[in-house]
Amino acid sequence: MLAMPIMMGMDIFMGTAEIRFIIKQLGGRNAPLLQVLLAVQDAAPQRYLSEEAVNEIARLLEISRCRVYSTASFYSEISLEPRGIHLIRVCTNAPCENAGKQEIQEAIERELGITVGQTTTDGLFTLESVNCLGACFMSPAIKVDDTLYGNLTTESVVSVLDSFRKEQCHGCK
Amino acid sequence: MGVNNKELVFNISREEFVDLKTYRERGGYTALQKALRQPPESSIQELKSAGLRGRGGAAFPTAVKIEMVRNNGETGRYVICNADEGEPGTFKDRFIMTHLPFQVIEGITLAAYLAGAENGYIYVRHEYPEVQRILRESIKEAEEAGLLGEDILGSGIRLKLEIFSGAGSYLCGEETALLSSIEGRKGRPRVKPPYPTQSGLWNKPTLINNVETLANIPKIIEKGSGWYRSIGTADSTGTKLISLSGDVVNRGLIEVPFGITFADIIEEYGLGAKPGRTVKAVNIGGASGVLVPGFMLETPLEYTACAKAGITIGSGAIFVLDDTRPILPNVHNRVKFFLHESCGKCTPCREGLRQANVILSKLLSGMATESDVVLLERYTRAIQEASFCGLGQAAGNSLKSSLEYFHEEYLAACGQECRDKEETA
Ligand SMILES: Cc1cc2nc3c(=O)[nH]c(=O)nc-3n(C[C@H](O)[C@H](O)[C@H](O)COP(=O)(O)O)c2cc1C
Ligand code: SF4
Ligand code: FES
Numbered sequence: 001m002l003a004m005p006i007m008m009g010m011d012i013f014m015g016t017a018e019i020r021f022i023i024k025q026l027g028g029r030n031a032p033l034l035q036v037l038l039a040v041q042d043a044a045p046q047r048y049l050s051e052e053a054v055n056e057i058a059r060l061l062e063i064s065r066c067r068v069y070s071t072a073s074f075y076s077e078i079s080l081e082p083r084g085i086h087l088i089r090v091c092t093n094a095p096c097e098n099a100g101k102q103e104i105q106e107a108i109e110r111e112l113g114i115t116v117g118q119t120t121t122d123g124l125f126t127l128e129s130v131n132c133l134g135a136c137f138m139s140p141a142i143k144v145d146d147t148l149y150g151n152l153t154t155e156s157v158v159s160v161l162d163s164f165r166k167e168q169c170h171g172c173k
Numbered sequence: 174m175g176v177n178n179k180e181l182v183f184n185i186s187r188e189e190f191v192d193l194k195t196y197r198e199r200g201g202y203t204a205l206q207k208a209l210r211q212p213p214e215s216s217i218q219e220l221k222s223a224g225l226r227g228r229g230g231a232a233f234p235t236a237v238k239i240e241m242v243r244n245n246g247e248t249g250r251y252v253i254c255n256a257d258e259g260e261p262g263t264f265k266d267r268f269i270m271t272h273l274p275f276q277v278i279e280g281i282t283l284a285a286y287l288a289g290a291e292n293g294y295i296y297v298r299h300e301y302p303e304v305q306r307i308l309r310e311s312i313k314e315a316e317e318a319g320l321l322g323e324d325i326l327g328s329g330i331r332l333k334l335e336i337f338s339g340a341g342s343y344l345c346g347e348e349t350a351l352l353s354s355i356e357g358r359k360g361r362p363r364v365k366p367p368y369p370t371q372s373g374l375w376n377k378p379t380l381i382n383n384v385e386t387l388a389n390i391p392k393i394i395e396k397g398s399g400w401y402r403s404i405g406t407a408d409s410t411g412t413k414l415i416s417l418s419g420d421v422v423n424r425g426l427i428e429v430p431f432g433i434t435f436a437d438i439i440e441e442y443g444l445g446a447k448p449g450r451t452v453k454a455v456n457i458g459g460a461s462g463v464l465v466p467g468f469m470l471e472t473p474l475e476y477t478a479c480a481k482a483g484i485t486i487g488s489g490a491i492f493v494l495d496d497t498r499p500i501l502p503n504v505h506n507r508v509k510f511f512l513h514e515s516c517g518k519c520t521p522c523r524e525g526l527r528q529a530n531v532i533l534s535k536l537l538s539g540m541a542t543e544s545d546v547v548l549l550e551r552y553t554r555a556i557q558e559a560s561f562c563g564l565g566q567a568a569g570n571s572l573k574s575s576l577e578y579f580h581e582e583y584l585a586a587c588g589q590e591c592r593d594k595e596e597t598a
Binding site for chain 1: 258259260261262263264266267299300301302303337338339340341342343354355357358359360416417418419420424425426456460490492494498502503506507509510513514516
């Protein structure tokens with residue numbers, strides 16, 4: 001499978017200028033910390049908060065790094081580890097579990113060769129679990145990036161993954 | 174009582190997005206105009222007579238809460254719409270916000286005006302990016318139409334409304350944890366009192382209401398409390414949005430008048446259990462709610478009747494389990510959820526849930542004995558009674574209901590091997 005390779009471990013650093021810009025947009029020194037963390041993470045190439053980003057946020061908001069880490073680590077949607085281009089999140093709550101969440105998750109794991117919490121070696125997908133997506137009317141449900149997929153079967157979930165692989169390949173044709 | 178009854182409060186249709194123009198054509202924003210013309214006290218009285226109660230879980234009378242903020246001498250008050258919707262099995266707020274964003278915004282504007290707040294937030298969970306997008310656009314549109322922002326409808330009243338994104342913490346739906354979250358800290362709950370109405374965001378009086386609660390307000394002001402009281406029962410007025418999921422033919426969002434029985438909701442709207450199966454248990458109110466056996470479903474959806482039966486209406490989630498489903502895996506799923514979401518601040522919740530998780534794993538692998546079940550009952554009481562906040566208390570309640578109504582499944586799960594060992598010991 002051809003996908004844009006991202007070397008894991010090589011930190012693609014977000015410029016401090018970009019972080020400064022985000023903070024300015026959100027209100028400068030008094031910008032709400034949680035919104036800053038989410039915005040910086042969204043803009044980061046590997047959608048996580050790097051150590052450099054944390055340092056820069058602490059400096060610009062004039063708060064301690066400890067404070068930034070303490071808030072960042074509390075929230076499940078914030079990652080301190082690099083993630084893949086596409087984030088797959090499998091809902092783990094009872095309505096989805098009853099509707100076959102385990103089979104769906106195993107199908108994804110088999111297809112990608114990773115388990116929950118891991119990123120594929122080509123850097124294309126990260127697999128995570130998530131709490132109820134408010135999509136229990138179509139359990140089992142998953143989210144890939146910002147899109148919801150419901151009423152999944154072990155086959156249909158693989159075609160969802162394929163659609164993201166294809167999309168990635170447009171650029172390398 | 175049909176699904177297409179246009180006389181209810183929301184009348185959400187899955188295919189329809191009600192934009193500002195359509196919303197106004199259907200009477201949207203007449204409530205705000207009316208409220209701005211009459212003394213605030215009259216509008217608050219209307220909400221009081223309507224008997225509107227909070228739809229976020231605690232069912233507190235909304236008008237009383239608004240009054241508490243209004244009568245607080247401190248200025249710089251806030252209004253917060255709680256759109257954190259994290260309760261597993263719940264998707265009603267998502268539907269309101271995606272289909273009727275302006276009804277939510279008008280409701281917040283009215284609540285802010287009545288409470289005397291000029292700044293507000295909609296705290297939306299990060300897992301709902303499309304909802305955040307719709308709300309951002311709708312806020313902008315309302316501002317451009319003079320319905321929000323400075324000088325609303327030429328009245329001199331102002332409200333600056335912003336979206337605040339959560340970041341994946343179920344606990345942040347708890348009102349004081351939500352405040353800490355906006356203030357940039359870990360989303361841990363605070364001691365009450367002081368209540369948010371006294372000392373909330375940045376220590377200012379703060380009105381916090383659920384999306385569904387706030388979206389009820391424009392309809393009540395527009396059509397009057399008499400109309401509102403004509404829906405539902407004397408005890409519980411108006412309608413409730415129900416998120417129906419699990420082993421039924423028809424899953425989805427439904428709006429029902431209070432007073433209907435749970436059995437009727439499942440039969441009429443959910444079209445009952447799947448062919449050849451029967452309803453065994455129903456989880457009402459999400460993970461925090463109770464797990465009740467089929468025979469209790471004749472209870473009407475009504476605050477007093479439910480409280481008497483030990484049922485928590487909560488967010489209005491109804492999750493159905495049919496006769497093919499064992500109870501323990503479901504309970505274990507919920508315990509794992511609460512354990513993951515516990516903030517670890519107090520011991521009964523943190524350690525109690527950890528122990529409950531261990532015992533349930535043992536039960537499910539056939540390694541537990543009856544003394545483990547007794548121990549689980551003890552931990553459950555501790556979690557229920559000694560937890561600091563609603564998360565732990567609710568976790569305890571939900572565990573307790575399963576131990577009470579499905580005790581035989583716990584006993585049956587005690588491994589035969591272990592039972593033999595106990596007998597010989
Ligand atoms: C653990 C926990 C999670 C909660 N989550 C939510 C939520 O997602 N949405 C909500 O409106 N209320 C939630 N609540 C209830 C709020 O604390 C609060 O009572 C409610 O927002 C008040 O609004 P209402 O009076 O309109 O119901 C939660 C409570 C607890 C203890
Ligand atoms: S009950 Fe649980 S979630 Fe609530 S404060 Fe205690 S540890 Fe935190
Ligand atoms: S339980 Fe999976 S979307 Fe709600």
